[in-house]
Amino acid sequence: MVAEGLHDPAALRALHDRLEAARVKQGLDKTQLANRSRLSRTTVSQAFSHSARTVPSADTLGALAAALELDVQPLLELRRAAIGPTASPAVPPGVGQPIAACDPLALEVHPAVDVPHQNHRRRPNSPRQPRPTAILPHYVPRLHDAILANLVETAADGHSQIAVLVGSSSTGKTRACWEAVQPLAGRGWQLWHPFDPTRAEAALADLDRVGPRTVVWLNEAQHYLGAGTGVGERIAAALHTLLTNSACGPVLVLGTLWPQYARNYTTMPHPGLPDPHSRVRELLDGHLITLPDHFDTDAIAAMQALADAGDEQLAHALEHARDARLTQFLAGAPHLLRRYHAATPAARAVLEAAMDARRLGASLHLPMAFLAHAAEDYLGDDDFDLLQDDWFDQALTELATPVHGNLAPLRRVRTRRTRRPMDASSTPDAARPTLYRLADFLEQHGQRTRRRLCPPASFWEAAHHHFTSPDDLAHLADSASNRYRNQWANPLWHKAAYAGNTTALLWLAWIREEAGDHEGAEAACQRAADAGNTDALLRLAQMRERAEDHEGAEAAYQRAADASSTSALLWLVRMRERAGDHEGAEAAYQRAADAGNTDALHRLARMREKAGDRDGAEALYQRAASVGDTSALLWVAQMRERAEDHEGAEAAYQRAADAGNTDALLRLAQMRERTGDHDGAERLARQAADAGHTYALYRLAEMREKAGDRDGAERLARQAANIGNTDALLRLAETREKDGDA
Known part of the structure; x- marks a missing residue:
């Protein structure tokens, strides 16, 4: 709708009259017309309102003309007369195009399944209308749409936002993003879909050109965030800069991912292993919205209402789709x-x-x-x-x-075809x-x-x-x-x-080293290291250490450490410890600990404990526990046990147990057993066993046997055997054989 001052109010009245006469001739009320034209009820009412001073858009008139069997050209001429001459809108800086000018199919919204002609619902004696093949059915909002709507409103209010929708193929992720940005179309927002020459290259080349009030459209975001040779990490870093730089905002970043990619990017690697998606994980943290594979009962009811009102695609999907997988059916x-x-x-x-x-x-x-x-x-x-x-x-x-x-x-x-100057590295179009x-x-x-x-x-x-x-x-x-x-x-x-794949270069280095070609192995590692692979720096350092080139090894470890490899810091520590440089070793441990390596925190804590600094050791263990390492709480408890602080030890074991550590439950059971609380010990051991720790009942059975409670020991051993640990029964048999109880 155009709400500016009218150039010719009479032309607008004539437009309204033509639309109204056609509606009466067709015998349609405005709700029926909205369903047939696939416009909202509000849009249709405004198009017919004589009191409104808004002019219907060209797209609205096109949809109404098709539904009312009118020639659209006279309607468009009246619209132009009503609006009068207008200046060409200024092209905003940056990248993208107005949202209103975007085609949802070009943005990879799946076209909906066509409805067989025999299923079309139409009024008796009405002529069959040609049906556009790419038309989308009415949209049925679900729970995730409310979350998206809030994000879009926040972005419209001037605060940059990001959301990535996670769901299996054809679950409606891209359509949900398309529907979510529609309120921004009337506020002058742009939409940018980077895809040429490749998605990752386009994003990396032009993210710094994104201007305010732009939607960055990252459909199938694995092609951006998962791009190889570190490109995905660079894109994630650039997106973070875009979202946090107030001079660029507000912007809205919308993406979609399949679940396996989301899991791959957000799962923390094991300590000491490479972390290829650290920046991507930080970018996505707290910004993933999961879509279900199925429609729930509320959404199905809303879809049924739209189908009953005349949406033939939704009616066809409800009739034929299985297991409420309606978007998948609609997508063909x-x-x-x-x-x-x-x-x-x-x-x-x-x-x-x-x-x-x-x-x-x-x-x-x-x-x-x-x-x-x-x-x-x-x-x-x-x-x-x-x-x-x-x-x-x-x-x-x-x-x-x-x-x-x-x-x-x-x-x-x-x-x-390529539209940029050819250079020596360019591939001619015919050779692709x-x-x-x-x-x-x-x-x-x-x-x-x-x-x-x-x-x-x-x-x-x-x-x-x-x-x-x-x-x-x-x-x-x-x-x-x-x-x-x-x-x-x-x-x-x-x-x-x-x-040039760095993982393959490391494989080649291993093959050559196994064959005794140490020079070739080092050359392959060096190529991978020069390409930014920190694992290759570690391999180089280890190779030089084996060759007793300690200075070269330490330099390579230091390069890897400078590239944020905490594993390299731990190798540096070992080198310095072997050289007797305990102060240097502790400094390297401290760097690794500050980088979040919990193994380094453990080692530092043990060094402090050996030096008699129990408070310092416990503080380091508590730091490790605060980032999810529940085994650190076991070390705290054991320190307290050694100091005969049984109450404090039990409290630490309980914290670890509450965090899901089954070893802590076993330690608590053993503490209770030693104090004579057999019922409490058995309850905790059973709790550990129920959580998958089959060794818990085995250990408790041993304790009962040593205390002379043979019946209790045998009962616990049989319980352990029932959940998979038959060693307990074997151990009891051996013990009794030694005691002469054949």
């Missing part, structure tokens, strides 16, 4: 599955090769040459003998034909490989149904011949290794290493 998933199951043998072989490539680590776009080569061994002998010369072209044609909802099982990826993308839903179907299957030889051979991406090669090499296909894993690792 059942048709994709039917196409897969009914495919010709050749087409099915190509699809399964694509499924296996994606689940084993290949990137989104698969080379056509790989698919043709890989598919051969997926075919049985009879099917292979019957192939025609153009079998692969026929298979691609079959798989590229869209199902309902404009989705295809396997679709060619078209890239625009032809790429294909597997439908998301079939990708997830393959992950579920083929997870125990190992691809045939043609798959691995094709991967080695046709993949060139260092990360793709390394992921597939790792998958081959995990499946004991070492005859393919080794050449894949070699190719990935020579392409």
